[in-house]
Amino acid sequence: MATSSEMTAPDEARGALSALPAGPAGVLPRQDIRRLVACGMVRAEGGSFAESQFQPASLDLRLGRKAHRVRASFLPGAGKSVAQMLTDLTQDEIALDEGAILEKNCVYVVELMETLHGLPATISAFANPKSSTGRLDVFTRLIADHSAAFDSVAGGYSGKLYAEISPSSFSIKVRTGSRLNQLRFRRSAAGDEAEAEGVRLSDRELRDVHAATPLVDGAAQIRNGLMFSIHLGADEGEIIGYQAQRFTDVVDVDRVAGYAIDDFWIPVRARRQRLILDPHQFYILASRERLHIPPGFAAEMAPIDPSMGEFRVHYAGFFDPGFGAGPDGLPGSRGVLEVRSHEVPFLLEDGQIVGRLAFERMAAEPDALYGAIGTSSYQGQALKLSKHFRG
Structure with missing residues (x-):
């Protein structure tokens, strides 16, 4: 090649x-x-x-x-x-x-x-x-x-x-x-030292984008970016997340679909539409909203305000243009969240705001969107572990 x-x-x-x-x-x-x-x-x-x-x-x-x-x-x-x-x-x-x-x-x-x-x-x-x-x-x-x-x-x-x-x-x-x-x-704009000046979308601009091309499957909560919430409201006993086991084998980062989920993860099942996070434990959960990033924009998961809770919901934050595009053009992919509570147990309830996406303009639309290239592993995802695990 x-x-x-x-x-x-x-x-x-x-x-x-x-x-x-x-x-x-x-x-x-x-x-x-x-x-x-x-x-x-x-x-x-x-x-x-x-x-x-x-x-x-x-x-x-x-x-x-x-x-x-x-x-x-x-x-x-x-x-x-x-x-x-x-x-x-x-x-x-x-x-x-x-x-x-x-x-x-x-x-x-x-x-x-x-x-x-x-x-x-x-x-x-x-x-x-x-x-x-x-x-x-x-x-x-x-x-x-x-x-x-x-x-x-x-x-x-x-x-x-x-x-x-x-x-x-x-x-x-x-x-x-x-x-x-x-x-x-x-x-950035010529001579402008502010890194994201002229690139980051304001809330007003983000509302206009959502009106033209829906960013979520429902009403958009926009406050210093697009807010999103946690999905815990499944039927009783349904798997709504995973908690990492503490003592496991090694994961080869280049081995795709090479590992059984049960050897590394404990299923978290729906119970009363709430979840108490154990301090310092790692969870994979999903957003309640289905998302879509239009072709002319890129998004990044931004830190949540610490006053909303001492926990973190992301470790990998880039969302590419085209992410989440459903067959009907509507938002079709949930955001998968990497969650860790700090210091103390923390209660999450279904629909609770846990994070936000900051949107930036693309300098031009990409010549291929997410989902149209061979490395798009998470298009159309719901709750999904990394590509290393089968199922």
Whole structure:
């Protein structure tokens, strides 16, 4: 298979280079990410990219050849590189070429195969775990040199990228080329330093979008984004979620449909339309609403206001254009939620607001939507575990 960098001639690459810094503000679609690759702003070890890395609004990132087990999570901050920090914090180095196990409750840092080279000042990048990573309760964040924030790469950046990886419920097996997180690129208005200025939709704009193309299967609750609630109101005894078992085998992140659910998860059954979360336990639950992300927009799961409860409902937050499109054009996919309560037991009741989606404009509609590419594992989903489990 030809790689993306092989598909573009040098003259076309130079044209892409001159065209990319300009254009509408918004999240770059995959055809523009290909142009970043073609003109050398995004490169990979060995020079090649797999076709399946290009998602409608993001690029899958691949683990490199070596994992560093570190004694603490860190950010390098201004003036320091990740490599300099690793010199002080590395406890062990683990080769990934033949595969290796990353133990739960440990922290690892892995240099990624992808690097950035001379992004325009108007194009920044931001990362999130892939959906399958979040559903395995693997805490993954991007780190860039000189950065004071996780999962964020400033416009104009040149340098390496790293993944911090901390499995929480299950130990995992990874190898060089495994994909745990993904990168989106955002073009801001020329000269505008506010990262999402002109890109993030206001509540008024979001209401207009919902009126034209429904975002949920019912009335939209919009308050600083699209609010969504928890689904616990099934018939008594019906499975409405899963709780991770504490002592299990290892999960190979590249093995699809390779594991029995009962070996890793405890079914959570409907009872009185409520659920008490055990502190520090991990749950997979679903939203009450069915969702749809229209082609001209991308969404990200945003943190819930802590005043609404000391719990977290997401570890992987990107929703691609086209997600949830039903055969009739109406919202057809529930949001699957990775839930953990902090410190104390917490009561959830059916229909309780637990999170929100922040919407951003695409700079252009992608040339292929979620559900129309071979890597769309969760289109049309209801309650669904990660793709690693059968059933």
